[in-house]
Each structure stands twice: as C-alpha cells, then as structure tokens.
Amino acid sequence: MPYPKLSLGRVAVEEQTSVCNRSTHLTDIIEGKFQGMKWMISKSSEVDDHLFAAKGRQFHKEQMENIKYLQSLQKHDKPWLSPPEAPLTRKDFVPNSFKWSKHLPKVSASTPEDTDTVIISKDDMQKIQASGCSSAFQCISSMPGLYDKERSVILTDEQRLAMKKERDAERDKIHAVANQRKAMMLKMEAERKKKSGRLTDAEILKRQNDDRAKAAAVKQMEESLDDAKLMNSMMNYARCVTIRDGQLHEKGDKERWEHQDAMRWHHIMEIDRLQKIKEHDTAEAKKKYFRYEGAAVIRKQMAENDSMRKINEEIKEQEGRRIRRESERMLKEDSDAAEAKRVAGRKLLLEILKANDDAQEARIKAKEYEKEEEARRQIYVHEKEKREQAYSEAQDKIKKEREMETARLRAMQERAQDKQAVIDGLRALRVQEEHEREWREKERAEAERVRLMHEGLARAREEQKIYKLKLLADQAQEEQISYYRIAQSQKAALIEARRQAQLAHEAAVQNKNAVLTQIKKNEDRKVRELQEKFEEGERLKQKLRVEKLRLEEIKQRKLEELQKEGVPPKYQVELIHHKVAIH
Helix, strand or coil: CCCCCCCCCCECCCCECCCCCCCCCCHHHHHCCCCECCCCECCCCCCCHHHCCHHHHHHHHHHHHHHHHHHHHHHHCCCCCCCCCCCCCHHHCCCCHHHCCCCCCCCCCCCCCCCCCCCCCHHHHHHHHHHCCCCHHHHHHCCCCCCCCCCCCCCCHHHHHHHHHHHHHHHHHHHHHHHHHHHHHHHHHHHHHHHHCCCCHHHHHHHHHHHHHHHHHHHHHHHCCHHHHHHHHHHHHHHHHHHHHHHHHHHHHHHHHHHHHHHHHHHHHHHHHHHHHHHHHHHHHHHHHHHHHHHHHHHHHHHHHHHHHHHHHHHHHHHHHHHHHHHHHHHHHHCCCHHHHHHHHHHHHHHHHHHHHHHHHHHHHHHHHHHHCHHHCCCCHHHHHHHHHHHHHHHHHHHHHHHHHHHHHHHHHCCCCCHHHHHHHHHHHHHHHHHHHHHHHHHHHHHHHHHHHHHHHHHHHHHHHHHHHHHHHHHHHHHHHHHHHHHHHHHHHHHHHHHHHHHHHHHHHHHHHHHHHHHHHHHHHHHHHHHHHHCCCHHHHHHHHHHHHHHHHHHHHHHHHHHHHCCCHHHCHHHHHCCCCCC
C-alpha cells in the first residue's frame, strides 16, 4: 500500500507483523518478520534540527538499522520459487522517484555450494530445540536490546558503556551457542550426505534460498555495527539535506513569484493613479474653461448695462433740456400781454400734459424693458434708485415752482379764466401727481426686493464658504489622525520585529552552544572508546584489521549508493571524511 505523506518533518508509519510458521529449516527462523516500521520523509516536509545534530544522528542509528533489516526481510516474503522482492530504496523515502534508480543486489540462481550450509530434518530441528532454546526463534528474538531498544532515552556515558559490555557478553554467549549448534548441524549434515548421496532439485532450491538468506543475515549483521549505523545516519542526513535543498529552491521560486505579483499589482495601481490624476486635471481644465466663459458673459452683460445706463441718462438729459427750454419759453411768454398770457398759459398746460404723457410712456417702456432684463440690471438698481431719488427731488422742486407759478398765474388769470378751466387744470395736475407717486412707490418696492435678494445671496455665499472651510479643516484633522495612527502601528511592528529577531538570535546561539557541547562530548566518548579498544592487546589486532576493512567496504558501498541515488557531492563529504573506528 502507498505511504501517506505528512508535513513538518513527520513520518508515516506502517506496522507490519508476521509469524514464523516454518520449523523444518534454519532459514525459516531468519525469514520470520519481526515487528518493525517503515519511515518515509515527505517532499513537503521541513527537516527538523534534531535530524542533523550529533544527538539526532546517534538517535537515528538504531532506527535506520531496523529499516535496513526490513529491507533484507522483504526479499524472503514470497513463496520459494518466486524471485526476491526489491529492497526499500530512496524511491520509498524521496518524491520525484524517477531521479533515483533502484540498485538491487544480483543473486545468481547458480550460487556455489557452501560447505557450511546444512539441511536438517524435522527430527533434527526437534533435537536442536531440546538442546537449548524452546525454539530457534526465541533464541534470536531474546537478544536484549536488538529489536526493542528504547530510542527516546538519553543515556550517560557510564550507562552506555555498561550496556555495551552487557551486550558484548550476551553476544559472546549467543555466538557460543550458535557455534555449538553449527557444529552439531555440520556433523548431522555429513552423516546425511553419506546416506543420501546426490541432492535433489528441491534440495538445490532450498540451498540457494539458504545462501540468499545467509547473505542477507551477514549484511544485517554488518549493518548492526555502530559505524555502519553512523554511516546510515550520515546517508540519511545527506538525503534529508538534498530534499531540503529542493524545498529551499521551491521556497525561493515562491518568494520570487510573490514579489513579481506584488510588483505587477504595484504597476497596475500606479497606472490607475496616473489615470485618476489625468481625469482630475481634465475636469479642472473644463471647470476653468467654463469659469472663463461665465466671466466673459458677465462682462458682456455689464457692458450692455453700461450702454443702457448711458442711453437712459441721455434720454433724461434731453427731457431736462426740453423742460428747461419750455420753462424759459413760458417765462418769456409771461412778459407778454395779459391776453397773450392767458392763451400761452392754456397752451403751456396742454404742452405739460403732453410732456407728462410722453414721459409716462417712456417710463412704462423703460420699466417693461427693465423687467425683461431684470437679471442683468441687479447691480445697477441701487445706483438707479439714487438717481431716481435725485430726479424725484428735482421734480418736486420743479413741481413746487410750477405750483407757485400756477398759483401766480391763477391769481393773474382769475379774472380771465373761467372756473371750469381752473378745475380741469387742477384735476389734471392731481392725476399726474398720483401717477408719479404710484410709480415712485413701485420703484422703491422693487429696489427693496432686489436689495433683500442680494443680501440673502451674500449670506448664502458666506455660509457656504464657512461650511467649505470647516469641511476642509475636518478632513485635514482626520488625515492627520490617520497618519499618526499608522505611524504608531508601524513603529510598534518594527519594535516587535526587532524583539523577535533578538530572541531568534539568542535561541540560535544557545542551540549552537548545545550542539558544540554535544559534539565535544561525542568526540570525547569516541576517544575513550578507542583507548579502551587499544587496551585489549595484540590478541585482537588481526580481528580489528579485518573489521576495519569490512567497514571500509561498507563505507565504499554506501558512497556508491549515494552516488547512484544522485545525492550531490557536497553532502557526501561527511561520509567520505568519516574515519572508520573499531569499537
């Protein structure tokens, strides 16, 4: 079944259990599966620090021993005539498995006959069981610390030395029992060969399977060595950091992509900002153009009002000159004879009435014209009111003079005029005066209305100006408050980032000191172990040389595995520089 993937340096564990149910051959004991675990590191995981420190490598030596043991057991999990399965390779631990080729040990079907290989019967197996252990499986599985190591316990140097000595004593005891059993089996095999003669095909197949099982057992024993476990931890470290490089590369690609995306949005927002500025400038230019046009229209209206004002003044001057001429003429006629004065007085009255009618018509026409042009005459109304008031005073003065003159004429003409003529003249004067009073009252009311309207507009403009200034002040205050708030938050974030960086630096320094201390302890321990080994004497020199050569071969084989798996050379340096030490 495929292994599930977990992130953050976790592993997926698949429990596999089986029972040894073959008791007719020694290989049945080796082929039995003990409980074990398969470990797989996900590509998406981040490697924990304890995998790379000295403590972590020491902790994982025994873990990787179990993995190697399971790899060897996978070869014998099939029926007798089926080919052996491929062992667990880097493909089972690393994603992108097409980069990692499987390098399987080639086992020939025609393995040469081993003189130490024996085939025993069921009766022989019962004799072996009766001689020592209740079962060969118990003899192997009862080895202390072989499969049930407490991996999570950190031991002192004295405890490790005591446990090592205990394991060595137990191993020597087991080797003695195994040698005794082997000698017995060789003797029994020799007796059987004398009786049976030539081997059968089934026996040949069994022998070949025995050879493969023995090779796997030898390899398992080699992998159980401390240096081999340390090399396995180095290999796993190299594989982990290779995966880590891939993860860092992916992380860099992700950061670059995020930076490019941020820059793309920055350019989009900058283009939008420039477009908004351009639209704002265009709108301001249009407003300015419309203001210029409005000013031109106002100037044109003012020019038209000035021309109308000049025309009205000219008309009034003409009327004044005409009235003065008439007055002079009337004064001149007064000097005539009494009879001529009477005719002149009547004629003068008719002319005055006609002039008043003409003036009234002119005023009515002017009023209608002003009503039509009311919007353009608002500025001129106040000045016109003053002029009309002066004109009214002049008219009143003229009226008084005229009344005095009329009274004088009436006194002079009482004897010549009849009563009806005098009444008609007075009635006409009263009608004229009434019309003039009504016109002045209307003009005064109109001027008051225009003045009130101008005052209301002025108040509205002032209120609008005050409201706009208040709105701008509130907006400026809000912007200032927002600026200070953002500045405070950025300052707090900067202080927090500095504090986090300081804490991270202190943690890194502490971790570095702890790692250096652990490395020094490990180096001291290795030195002590080497010294203890050298004290064993010349008796073990030959054995140490052979063991060292075997470890060198194991080291070379593991280097070749790393090269075939494609691990970069820079991560093979630790294994290359590793010096084989025989404990």
